[in-house]
Amino acid sequence: MTKWSDTKDTQIRRIRADEWLKMRSLRLHALANAPTAYGSTLAHEQSYSEEVWRERSLGTSSGCERATFVAERDGVWIGMVTGLANQQGETTQTTLLVAMYVAASARRKGIGVALVDALTSWAQDCGAKQIALWITSDNDPAASLYQRCGFGFTGVTKPHTHAPGLAEREMVRRL
Numbered sequence: 001m002t003k004w005s006d007t008k009d010t011q012i013r014r015i016r017a018d019e020w021l022k023m024r025s026l027r028l029h030a031l032a033n034a035p036t037a038y039g040s041t042l043a044h045e046q047s048y049s050e051e052v053w054r055e056r057s058l059g060t061s062s063g064c065e066r067a068t069f070v071a072e073r074d075g076v077w078i079g080m081v082t083g084l085a086n087q088q089g090e091t092t093q094t095t096l097l098v099a100m101y102v103a104a105s106a107r108r109k110g111i112g113v114a115l116v117d118a119l120t121s122w123a124q125d126c127g128a129k130q131i132a133l134w135i136t137s138d139n140d141p142a143a144s145l146y147q148r149c150g151f152g153f154t155g156v157t158k159p160h161t162h163a164p165g166l167a168e169r170e171m172v173r174r175l
Contacts, residue, residue, distance in 0.1 A: 010078065010106070012114045014122075015068040020050075020057035023068065026077045030101035036136050036163040038099065064126035069118040071102065071111045078106040081115040083123055083131070095123040097133040100142070107141075116149040124175050131175065134168040136160060146171050 015023060031042040060068035064085055071079035079102035083095045097119060102111045123131055133151065135142055137160075143153075151171040160166035 010071050010073045010109075010111060010114070012069060012071050012111075012118045014118075015057060015061050015070055015080075017058040017061040019061075019070075020053040022070075022077050023057050023080070024048075024053045026070075026080055026101065027099065029103075030080075030099070033104070034101070036160065036166055037139055037142070039134070039161050041162055064122075067119065067122045068099070069115055069122070071106065071115055073106070078103040079111045079115055081119050083119045085123075085126060085128065093127055093129040095119070095126075095128040095131045097131050100133075112145045113149055116146070120149075120173070120175065129175055130172055132170060132172045134158070134170055136163070137167040137169055143169075143171070146173075149173065 028042060028045060031038055031040065031045055035042060057068075060066045060082060066082065066084045068080055068082045070077050080099065081097060081101075082099040083097055085095055086093065097116070100112070100115065102115070120131060131151075133146065135146065137157070151173040154170045154172050156170040157167045158170075160168050
């Protein structure tokens with residue numbers, strides 16, 4: 001399953017197993033630039049060993065358990081998204097969208113939509129019936145993106161894992 005699309009001069013494609021350094025770099029950049037947007041922290045992920053990053057890259061490069069898609073322009077990664085299969089119970093056939101990031105210079109140009117589309121196509125090919133995600137309550141730009149992609153709020157909330165005072169809201173898209 002090698003699916004990709006072009007958004008102007010940007011290629012959307014699945015990560016390759018050997019791209020762990022680029023994955024690490026963009027993930028740490030995302031955590032530094034939007035510390036409350038993720039369920040992890042920069043300090044926590046900076047402590048990961050090379051082996052962890054290699055496994056993440058390898059594990060998301062093929063198959064239906066998890067996948068990472070990247071947006072690449074002129075050899076530079078400007079966005080990525082990861083999906084994790086069956087994260088809300090084995091019978092729900094739900095893919096969890098995590099680790100979505102688009103560089104500030106590439107936002108509002110269709111890159112986020114293209115990444116969600118790539119992840120959606122993968123999830124459907126792997127038998128998912130819906131995609132769910134958790135969004136920080138103060139992240140209105142991301143909420144708008146996901147709503148444009150067909151996600152809706154479920155009404156379910158939970159406390160943010162490392163940002164007291166913030167909540168996370170669940171969004172779901174049926175496939």
